[in-house]
Amino acid sequence: MTEAGRGGGTVWLTGLPSAGKTTIAHALAARLAEAGRRTEVLDGDEIREFLSAGLGFSREDRHTNVQRIGFVAELLASHGVTVLVPVIAPYADSREAVRKRHERAGTPYVEVHVATPVEVCSERDVKGLYARQAAGEISGLTGVDDPYEAPADPDLRIAAHEQGVAESAAAVHTLLTERGLA
Ligand SMILES: Nc1ncnc2c1ncn2[C@@H]1O[C@H](COP(=O)(O)OS(=O)(=O)O)[C@@H](OP(=O)(O)O)[C@H]1O
Numbered sequence: 001m002t003e004a005g006r007g008g009g010t011v012w013l014t015g016l017p018s019a020g021k022t023t024i025a026h027a028l029a030a031r032l033a034e035a036g037r038r039t040e041v042l043d044g045d046e047i048r049e050f051l052s053a054g055l056g057f058s059r060e061d062r063h064t065n066v067q068r069i070g071f072v073a074e075l076l077a078s079h080g081v082t083v084l085v086p087v088i089a090p091y092a093d094s095r096e097a098v099r100k101r102h103e104r105a106g107t108p109y110v111e112v113h114v115a116t117p118v119e120v121c122s123e124r125d126v127k128g129l130y131a132r133q134a135a136g137e138i139s140g141l142t143g144v145d146d147p148y149e150a151p152a153d154p155d156l157r158i159a160a161h162e163q164g165v166a167e168s169a170a171a172v173h174t175l176l177t178e179r180g181l182a
């Protein structure tokens with residue numbers, strides 16, 4: 001049995017700011033921990049404070065950020081950890097490169113699109129970014145005046161505005177169980 005076969009894998013939750021990626025990731029982590037899985041959440045904000053300190057939000061910097069996170073996720077996952085990654089990853093080619101890295105290593109990879117519409121995200125506006133963009137204080141906000149390339153064919157798409165957090169976490173958990181990852 002390979003290392004990957006011991007049950008690790010990466011679950012990338014992509015979606016707009018305030019879509020619910022982080023909230024769902026932590027709810028899922030709690031479920032997985034309860035089931036005895038070794039689990040890590042690679043939080044985007046934390047990563048940007050340390051591993052990606054100094055990177056901004058240009059296309060190039062976002063790509064670099066996503067590749068670094070993909071590298072760490074694969075490493076952890078290859079040692080049996082279920083790694084949850086609630087990070088926007090707005091570009092399809094960046095996400096594809098992360099998937100390819102996992103495929104090359106034989107490490108399971110699951111892409112979940114947290115598909116909350118921008119109208120709902122901007123209402124939630126957890127960090128006040130949508131308001132700041134509307135006020136002209138910032139620009140380059142994903143989904144508003146910066147690109148978000150929605151996954152064409154994710155492993156799972158969640159309408160996270162139409163169901164509760166627990167239901168979304170359960171939906172991902174079910175997929176992981178089907179794939180032998182939970
Ligand atoms: N201009 C702009 N666009 C998008 N997001 C912004 C921006 N400025 C700051 N933030 C906050 O930083 C978080 C995005 O970082 P990520 O590492 O997840 O994004 S990326 O994949 O590198 O694009 C993201 O966190 P989440 O809200 O948790 O998604 C934002 O809160």
Ligand SMILES: Nc1ncnc2c1ncn2[C@@H]1O[C@H](COP(=O)(O)OP(=O)(O)O)[C@@H](O)[C@H]1O
Nearest residue numbers: 017018019020021022023124126160163164165
């Ligand atoms: N159905 C839902 N699913 C996920 N989050 C929700 C839902 N309804 C309300 N929320 C709230 O929306 C916010 C989403 O924020 P967060 O998880 O930080 O998003 P992201 O990580 O995508 O930026 C949280 O305050 C969460 O409590």
